[in-house]
Amino acid sequence: MNKDYKTVAREASDEFVEKRSRFIGYVKPVKTEEEAVAFINQKRSEHWDARHNVYAYSLREGNIKRYSDDGEPSGTAGMPVLDVIVKNEIYDVCVVVTRYFGGVLLGTGGLVRAYSQGSKIALESGGIVLMQSCSLCEVSCSYNRYGKVSSLVMENGATIDDTIYESDVKIKFHIPPEQLSQLNKKLADATSGEVQAESDGESYFMTPLNS
Structure with missing residues (x-):
């Protein structure tokens, strides 16, 4: 069994605007669910006024994967964030994508694309590394x-x-x-x-x- 795995080097963030909605992608390397939940709660506290704080995390220990749409339509937010993590085979990582709603609905496909993009830029800003x-x-x-x-x-x-x-x-x-x-x-x-x-x-x- 190959013990090597990919993760991110550091906590980081990046953002973009899509049809007046502001999306901020945050990432942090984590080892446990407690660390992941603490990071999610920190971002929820920082962005208490945001419409959504969507998250996903993936841990090597126990092969744990969790996500939340945080009020977005089911399957349009948390799962796309997790999909980017899984497809890139990245572990011991937590991503939070914060959305400030800009008044324009994005539709199901638009949400999936936006949250996928939020996850992608967060991971890239954290620096993907091989352990x-x-x-x-x-x-x-x-x-x-x-x-x-x-x-x-x-x-x-x-x-x-x-x-x-x-x-x-x-x-x-x-x-x-x-x-x-x-x-x-x-x-x-x-x-x-x-x-x-x-x-x-x-x-x-x-x-x-x-x-």
Whole structure:
């Protein structure tokens, strides 16, 4: 099972006007329903005078998905917001789309398009990122091998997190788990089997995505 997943990097917002109605899309990374509900309530409080505060959220833990039309016709608001999240395969995220009514009815299709757009611009403003599960590793080598070893680490898909200079040099790095054995083979070939990287657990690291 692939542990990697997409989410957003930060809390953010964007807005647009459609036939005099103002739509504000808000997004926040969340891990729990409590965090999602707190964010929704915060936006409801900020925009108590808005006609609608529509929301949707998707959580990895328990594969939980919730949405609300908040008074808009059924299926025209909350579900379109959630659909954008689901189609982009984004998790641990909450989106609130606030609408200040401008006096012109948008119709069913217009509402679906507007709330989809509100969700889309909110997610884009939050910065969609890949959370990649990586092995936390370290490798020790003599000073005269340091240049070669550090180069091999970086050339084989790893990112160096820290370098400690003691009697030997210790390089701490993270790497996608499936690439560790290839790196260790290269290290063994380059050092006559003297240098090997050791893994000590896993953690998630954020990689920006263009889309």
